[in-house]
Amino acid sequence: MTGATILVTGAGGYIGSQTVLALQDAQHRVVGLDDLTVGRPELLELSDRVLVADCRDTARLRAIFEAEDIAGVVHCAALAVVAESVAAPTRYLDVNVGGLLNVLGRAVEHGGVPVVFSSSGTVYGDPTATSGLLAEGHAVAPVHAYGLSKRIGEQALAFENHASGLRSVALRYFNAAGADLAGRAGEWHQGPESRVLPRLLGAAQRGLPFELAGDDFGTPDGTCVRDFVHVVDVARAHLQALDYLRSGGPSRVLNIGAGLGTSVLQLVAEVERVTGKTLPLRIGPRRPGDVARLVADVREADATLGWRPELTLGDIVKSAASWHAQR
């Protein structure tokens, strides 16, 4: 399906801006909304229509739905730093749950506009008993306010579906990483960067040591194991989820990951391989909220949307390195 107007919240952020590009590449028109607390004006400007607004602002959101023929919503806007959410749980719940509820309310008011929601693999909490892959049926047990905010969001979508029939796809992304393959977007935030790959690339560029956030997790090399999935693959999942909903598909919750575990030390080795630089390492303390291992089973997204990851860890590091160098 092409030619629809899609509202993307968090369009000045990392995944939101890449999703804007994927939608535009598929000939959709994008209304991008962001309050720019974390996101960048340069990324928000990629949208066809730009709105600097808080996604909790009912009047602004209602006006957007009234002015535009919104055929679908991708709700990416959120605060998304786990350790910050441990320190400021109420603020995280306010923005993340409040933002979704406002979007949902307006989508219902306008006849049940389908919603794609940025959920997270962190809803599984600390699944230490699982050394394998986490499927959607695995128990959810968030261990911090960020994960809880995503779980409440998923439940709000399920209850609204039951009440009004509004359909949604909640995408539980694992660790999005990498940059646009044509260099149009990438990870770029206001303030200090919290994500591991841009921090690694920054250390490599400046010749500084990289501080590992703990090396005593119960994993083979002691560092956290994560499922790094290319942001271009993640962006494509939104497009496929919108197509699925606009073709009448029922509400779903789907994992979006690579289906492969990579430890932080393995990521360091890949960065060293791609950049040709050796990274001196220091062992620092664990970050609040970090768990040992989160790796997705992504077969359900394939079965439902025909989505599967196409790009590799090498593609992730190469695209991120060239984005980093270009900035």
Ligand SMILES: NC(=O)c1ccc[n+]([C@@H]2O[C@H](COP(=O)([O-])OP(=O)(O)OC[C@H]3O[C@@H](n4cnc5c(N)ncnc54)[C@H](O)[C@@H]3O)[C@@H](O)[C@H]2O)c1
């Ligand atoms: N990056 C990942 O690996 C990952 C993994 C799982 C889930 N997610 C989720 O995906 C979404 C996008 O993540 P991201 O990595 O692009 O993060 P990001 O921080 O780059 O983007 C989030 C955007 O939301 C905006 N925002 C925050 N509060 C807002 C508000 N009240 N009103 C309007 N805009 C607001 C920020 O300014 C920012 O541009 C988030 O919901 C995040 O929780 C991300």
